[in-house]
Amino acid sequence: MKKLIAFPLVTSLLGIAAAVHAGVVDTAAMLAVENDGSEWLSYDRTWSQQRFSPLQQITTENVDQLGLAWSIDLDNTRGLEATPLYHEGVLYTSLSWSRVLAVDAETGNILWSYDPGVDKSGARHACCDAVNRGVALWKGKVYVGTLDGRLVALDAKTGEPVWTQQTTDPSKPYTITGAPRVLNDMVLIGNGGAEYGVRGYFSAYDAATGEMRWRFYTVPSDPAEGPQATPALEEALKTWSDKTRWDLGGGGTSWDSMAYDPKLNLLYVGTGNGSPWNREIRSPGGGDNLYLSSILALRPETGELVWYYQSTPGESWDYTATQQLTLAELEIDGKPRQVIMQAPKNGFFYVLDRATGELLSAEKFGKVTWAEKIDMATGRPVEVPGSRYESGEPVTIWPSPLGAHNWHSMSYSPLTGLVYIPYQEMPATYANEGGDFVVHNGFNTGAGLENRELPREYATGALIAWDPVKQAPAWRVERPNHWNGGTLVTAGNLVFQGTSAGQLEAYSADMGAPLWHFPTQTGVIAAPMTYQHNGEQYIALMAGWGGSGGLFGGDAVQAAGARNVSRMMVFKLGGKAQLSAPPAAAPLPDRVPQPVVAAASDIDAGSDLYASYCMICHGVGTVGNGILPDLRYSSDAIRDAWEAIVLHGAFQNKGMASFADSLSAEQAQQIKLYIMQREYESWMSAKQTEAE
Template sequence: MKKLIAFPLVASLCVLATAAPAVTVDNAAMLTVETDGSEWLSYDRTWSQQRFSPLQQINTGNVDQLGLAWSIDLDNTRGLEATPLYHDGVLYTSLSWSRVMAVDAETGSILWSYDPGVDRARGRQACCDAVNRGVALWKGKVYVGTLDGRLIALDAKTGKPVWTRETVDREKPYTITGAPRVLKDMVLIGNGGAEFGVRGYFSAYDAATGEMRWRFYTVPADPAQGPQASPALEKALPTWSERTRWDLGGGGTAWDSMAYDPALNLLYVGTGNGSPWNREVRSPGGGDNLYLSSILALRPETGELVWHYQTTPGDSWDYTATQQLTLAELEIDGKPRQVIMQAPKNGFFYVLDRATGELLSAEKFGKVTWAERIDMATGRPVEAPNARYETEPALIWPSPFGAHNWHSMSYSPLTGLVYLPYQEIPATYANEGGNFVVRNAFNTGAGLENRGLPREYATGALIAWDPVKQAPAWRVERPNHWNGGTLVTAGNLVFQGTSAGQLEAYSADAGQPLWQFSTQTGVIAAPMTYRHNGEQYIALMAGWGGAAALFGGDAAVAVGTQNVSRMLVFKLGGKAALSPAPLQQQVDRVPQPVVAAATDISAGADLYATYCMVCHGAGAVGGGVIPDLRHSSDAVREAWEAIVLQGAFSGKGMASFADSLSAEQARQIKLYVMQREYESALSTTQVETE
């Protein structure tokens, strides 16, 4: 086992006899990898984003012999969402805080590591943990998007920066967590930040020089400032209200999925939710609000829009369409169709003609109450009564976590099935409407009344979905949500990691469980596979984290896992073993009743929900990533004001909130947290007594 001690601010080379091999990923290599499974060259392996590997050395007949080949313990305490890339003997991957490393794929020796030096106070502007979903490769360079909005090209041999570009206005709360994509010698990158008030866009940069080629804004600019930048935006403008709050940004951030069809020469990009979520605040009076929550098809040379399909018109629920876009050929009504498929947050599985954007089918793949169905004549959802919670609060499935989030799905052309990480979580939405106030915090315009998230509210499943029949072929129930992405192979295997700390393999055709490995930590990333020196390997970044692990409260605690960050690599006959997971530290303190006015504790609860809950958990219940505030040490309690207001822990990602909170408000939050500690201890005592 290799130990990664630290990431310096510049690249460091491991002392090895030979340097890392040259990387020559180009257009020809990306076309070759469609049929040759030896290498994994892009986040989803290929431009079609199927996450299907033609490798079959590991198969249903021998997967029970799969064992750990090697692992690396990582100096990483936040979620790991990256899928490693493999080329020419080297694995390239990213960690939290946008750090990058290159690893010898056979031995696990670290060839180089790079830390872009993100100011960790920036984590306050990251809605969903300080994560990074991976890197891109092209012609000797490794590309990474950083949490603070930079796009960096690294030399693939040494890890040293070649060029850096600022892709966002650093004065605004933009972030980057997604993996770049590369095609036609251009690096494509989007951004996040719609929960804090930004205008979404994605950009194309010259892969060699970093010069920006074009930029596509996903929502119009304030028309009072002049004409729109493109015909696409002029077309979108009438779908917004005359009373639109342009000062709130609009949203539509393209923070994840991008696919490419070289035959049609079309780039496909999924866009995100509105800013703020609630249309009644964002666009009073209505409107579809293009191009929020949409699938866009563009010419990659220019960024010109060819067609669009909006999955959730006038989004008011955080139903992003940034989830994976998968290209495939399906036989529909007896004819082969070139399609694009997506299972976005809103709970419907969409199949569209990828040349024209024609909707071919759309059905619910889980519990959905916001809409009854998709009208195939119009392509629009038939919304349920009070789905927009305009007159009274509404309990709705799915929640903002989505029926399917960023966790990768996979498609097998051999079985014709899509392997989908599903989760079932409701939320109560309430209309803030005219009472909406812009805060230096989550600005949704929708009052989420679930201040606690009980474990019985959240479940999940691995669904094998037939996109032609629009129905499940088989299903594996999960007692918990926020399970990892999937990988499917020609060995008739589906691999998925779970939030409960297992990496599992199933037969792709029938869903028969065949193998599992205890990872000692919740898994949210998707595994990948490659062939090195004639042997097939499975690789995985294992580390609990992300939005649900931070926010999830009791539902996140239910999985019983903590963050133990590792890179795990498996092969047939592997004999390596993991070191024991570190013990969780316990605070030796007997909680006491809080002596304070009930109004102070109530005020603290409101402030906690506004400023703290998204990272420290619903109901002040930590989810196994960031330390649980209820069990913070006496020293932390004594330094509370220095931490909350003066930024004493900014190096750990806990920024100062002096711009938002007074000393009295910080004290009220502390009283609420202490009260939650006492209530938790009291509840535990009652259970033990019973």
């Protein structure tokens, strides 16, 4: 079964009141789901964020019989990162631009849809695509965070808005892409925007009324404005220099992971990178800059800080600690320990006591060159000299800002004791912009990334089964490309992962033996989930290429031929449905590129401007990414309307904002010249390859 859905603000497609039977999702339900795998009630299934399902109808013995039960073709051209939730026969999920769907989990019939009407020109301040990682459920409501900073509560039966809160200052470049979490009748939401100069925080709202309960700022305010709001911020202030550029925001945005231990009554939140990345600019003279790149443990009733652990002190590389926080019980040195685990961007796998924050172990799970090791006596990294790129010379470092592990969900099986990590390996070349740093209305990293090309051999990936006790890999599946999807592990001894090459695959969880695959016709970045309905186990997946790695990736993401074909896919044993043929790719313009007649200085200026304003969405080196149009092959009509598009917002409704506040007509023309030169170079390279 295949369906195509478009989105008015609220669409009731089946008369819905009688069609959706959303019961009570509350504390009791969340505790019960730890052992009952029939429902998937939160982004990572449970508060412990293990992404492990106890369902075992689908096993290593019969997974080869898995087939498509139904699919929905979606009116969606940007990345799909959401994990659907399942409750009482209904799947709830989100698409790009913060849209929400409720779907009959057995048939694929769409019950309702909701579009918050996000101003798409705001995508200019979304570092990592106009994506959304999912929704939350609680007591008859569905909650979604919108790209423009709102938190919206919807009636789970109808999709009608119940209340809306603007959680951010709309005048500042905040965004929300993460899924809300709910506990103890509170909805928790963070935000992003550190690359554009904001101060990070996360907030708790009353689930019934939308009233804000508390807010925790992750970095201090300017001390010139008065005392800090909390003792935790007073302590943090001591780790920032007297010369701190408070006007640059500080960063520390909490844009993804949150976990909860109901026995300890502790909420765990991961925090993000500095604003700008380069500490030499942000906090001249040094300092750890708390609470950047940290795991925070708080009292959920008040937001009071109980303990913290900072994985990357003085963060300077975009090494966020917002990646998944997983709670588990491990036997360490012969004794059971209640732990919290994380594999953040910086490339070290951390195991901590989750009651106290004591570091128990930390080892590299991939290629890491910025630090030698973690000193267990201090809990701090032993940095490699020169890795902070203080000098004027560029320094190549692993991992890149995309991280050894990004937002793509990992999973943990208490049966195998292994963590399944979507690993990626690629470097970046950083350069200190300290002396020449100028704030502009684009990326403000201060790191002068020198990567203007990303060749296919530049980046690889792997599915790593990591033993958190031994701190070593148990098995590994190599991937020719990075930016592969999140993982799901089940009691059927199965690990599922989608790939950037357009496959959904299943492996044995204990040994890593390949057992099944299904061609998705698009690169997959989201993680699959599983549920049980009417006695049958299903696997569900949001498939649609995109996200920051897809947009930025250039030639490195072209090797798989990935492009966006957005679908919701649901599988079961014996499924016989078929995907429709993917839409044909847009034809290239019928022209022979000519050498660009322009001063070399103009083309060089265009290259620099493209890197500052365009590259994050349109790809390194102008190489198309399978999501947005490849600018090298823009039609003649587009090039004739270049100034109207770039400066006057002719395509704002498609997410292409006006840059009139940042670029002059001459600079817009220089960017066009650079893109035309890149088209000519690509054409010449192709001709040379044909000749060889």
